[in-house]
Amino acid sequence: MDPRLVRVHAADNVAIVVDREGIPAAATCSDGLKTREFVPQSHKVALSDIAAGEAIVRYGTPIGFASRAIDRGSWVREELLTIPPAPDLDTLPLATAVPQPQPPLEGFTFDGYRNFDGTAGTRNILALTTTVQCVAPTAEFAAERIRRELLPRYPGVDDVVALGHSYGCGVAIDAPGAAVPIRTVRNLALNPNLGGERLVVSLGCEKLQPDRLFPIDESCACGGDNLVRLQDERHRGFSEMVAAILEAAEKRLEVLDRRRRVACPASDLVVGLQCGGSDAFSGVTANPAVGHAADLLVRAGATMIFSEVTEVRDAAHLITPRCRSEEVARGFIREMRWFDDYLRIGGADRSANTTPGNRRGGLANIVEKAMGSVVKSGTSALVAVTAPGERVKKKGLVFAATPASDFICGTLQLAAGMNMHVFTTGEGTPYGLAMAPVIKVASRTALARRWPDLIDLDAGRIATGETTIEALGRELFDLILGVASGRRRTCAEKLRLHNPLALFNPGPVT
């Protein structure tokens, strides 16, 4: 078979090499193009002669300008592109091309846990919320004992997790940036997969006092029925602290254990979308399939969250027209501007994104990466924008502003209320979260085959023509409903791969 290329958009003057071994020099590709040199898999080849200064176009968008003339059939290496300026936030079109709603998809349900606040969980997990890192090993120790000694008696409860983090003290808790980590800790505890049974483990003297998170009922033993303070004078030593946590946990387990899965409409799904370890295929296979699944889920009434400001910033001009109202578009611009400022103060800019792996995988710069990343959002209208750590309350497609760091983004999406996570990857990462199932989608078949116990879905079959974006998107839609219902477990769940939470703290530590 002739070497294969993928062109995404009719206006593109570059295409991506599909073949795993790359394409040798002087090879004739499936569409008749002859290569002038070796071009590795997932890297770009010039489809026409490109003059110095001319735009290099992928996804129908200039991803850079040729730093010198590039002949048709050449490898368009990273160093041949100069990066274009980011879209000007002052002149973006606001809600000028709002997509019409697609026909609703009726009747899709999953078996979930109904919460008293109207949300639904895909898992039934007891969480120990912590106010401060001081209590982390104690909470972890208690969680391990709960898992071993109590959980077997409460088979209806899936797991117990200690929500450890590095915030809570030794931080400037009244600095402008502090609101973000504080509301993140609060909203993590409110995640639908935690069933509303809050249990806070506090030290006692920390800056982030429990009542900054929740109203605390002080009437019961150990400082309130939903709070264990380690410094409480009633605890004699470590063993009694742990015993107090176990006692409080058991009350929560009794409530959680009585819950049963019930049919919930697909509109109760809150699916967080993310990519990590991306390559040039991510924007061609995995992310478009996720985008199609997102469109289906929006039609079924679900909330679909996309995030990662630095991977959206260069596509801002594609997002603001899609916003349902000018107000939503202005909210989006506000988050972009906040992050521009945040990076500038830290002596960086959007070009700090893209990793060695991204570049090895053929992504020349953050513009190309962003174009491939936003494809995950599908084609629906954007109905809301939330700031980092805020809870998402709207149904439909939502932009929850977060850094692109996989763990900070995952943590903030959990705080936003995510009860299912979809993670696309090209280079591969053994990613997992404790609080929500993570479906990992590979952009390349080679990765899916090499990591059968880590990858849940192979989107590489799109590049090889074995399936289509639409068919794989539908497959993912079904998989999300199956995993949400507990009928299927993800690779990360089977291996219990839980990346630690990572809070976004734009304020200083002290």
Place this chain on the structure above:
Amino acid sequence: MDPRLVRVHAADNVAIVVDREGIPAAATCSDGLKTREFVPQSHKVALSDIAAGEAIVRYGTPIGFASRAIDRGSWVREELLTIPPAPDLDTLPLATAVPQPQPPLEGFTFDGYRNFDGTAGTRNILALTTTVQCVAPTAEFAAERIRRELLPRYPGVDDVVALGHSYGCGVAIDAPGAAVPIRTVRNLALNPNLGGERLVVSLGCEKLQPDRLFPIDESCACGGDNLVRLQDERHRGFSEMVAAILEAAEKRLEVLDRRRRVACPASDLVVGLQCGGSDAFSGVTANPAVGHAADLLVRAGATMIFSEVTEVRDAAHLITPRCRSEEVARGFIREMRWFDDYLRIGGADRSANTTPGNRRGGLANIVEKAMGSVVKSGTSALVAVTAPGERVKKKGLVFAATPASDFICGTLQLAAGMNMHVFTTGEGTPYGLAMAPVIKVASRTALARRWPDLIDLDAGRIATGETTIEALGRELFDLILGVASGRRRTCAEKLRLHNPLALFNPGPVT
């Protein structure tokens, strides 16, 4: 017995209440003072009439100015003090009162592990250094299997720890602040308690590539004998990644297991000093005793590290005269200034330090807290100052600049090369580190009695007159040598309380 007060310095016009229940109104204290109102334990009582605007003096230093007239015998509450400005960094005296060296203490040794780089370990630990958070659960999974399956065959090795952290990708790795976390990760791996047997677990596509940490030997299987890259194409799935880590770990364990404890001079000790959950007793009991032990250890040739910039900033005028040279003093001022700027950029200042617990414990503000904190440094000349994450190379008293956050400070002191940790606490915290033994010293007997399985040494006996600062300092000196030798284990070691590492990243995330 009459209610007791502690006055630290002859010039002080306030003293601290010793009695656990506080002192009631109209009580006559041991020195004849009559209280005008109830004063709680560890809070301040006025020893003389103090006019509005007059200095409130503790540790012989103004810790604030009276916001209104305060009568002798009154409770000097936090709100009666206005905070003085921080010492002006431009006019500090440089090396003007360098303490003469005290007579050396000869012949003190501990049984440690001799490392090839000349350092000595107090423990013999295998560490899995990680480049990026993506690999954290995999490294943790592997460490657990090593602990269970391999360690029993290598009884000379104390433990295996995965050095997880939240840096490595999704960060602005070329921003000005990035040098700090990168050198911290590198220097953590070089800690004397890790025996020089480096093993790096990398994902592959991350920004913090392994060769930014160390020279990597690529000649052997799995990308080098001391490196396992999870994305290496030779690993088929998760199980083979873990197997590769176990195989590489076993080679390291064989080397570590052959080591035996040998007599090492006390000068091989690198003791990190820290306080957390402080109260007004911390500066009267625990910290002065630690200061005395620090003096003894400096005389024995050891390296004593104190840190916590915001808890030293207000005592800067007491430190710069003690610096051995003007150059060292200027280094100290440089670190103070850097942190002033860092806080200012984040919209905070030094007053962001002091916690609700500190204030409940009688510490009115950061000035009073700092005065009690720097007492840990004893009375020796300061011989060196290091920036956050740098390795300490000098013997004697060293200031390693760090934030005061217990976990960031502990992590940075480990990176500085600490092989023993002393942690003083008034309110109490179940603190522990995986990489070095932590001796916890309570400032109050009540805490030591309540937490017998968490507190290693009760310095409250100084306040009650049962012992002296000097005697307790000597007790601590002996305890440090005993724990360093492995003859004694700390409370945190027995319970395996390991607070996660927390990197200091002054740069932005992306």
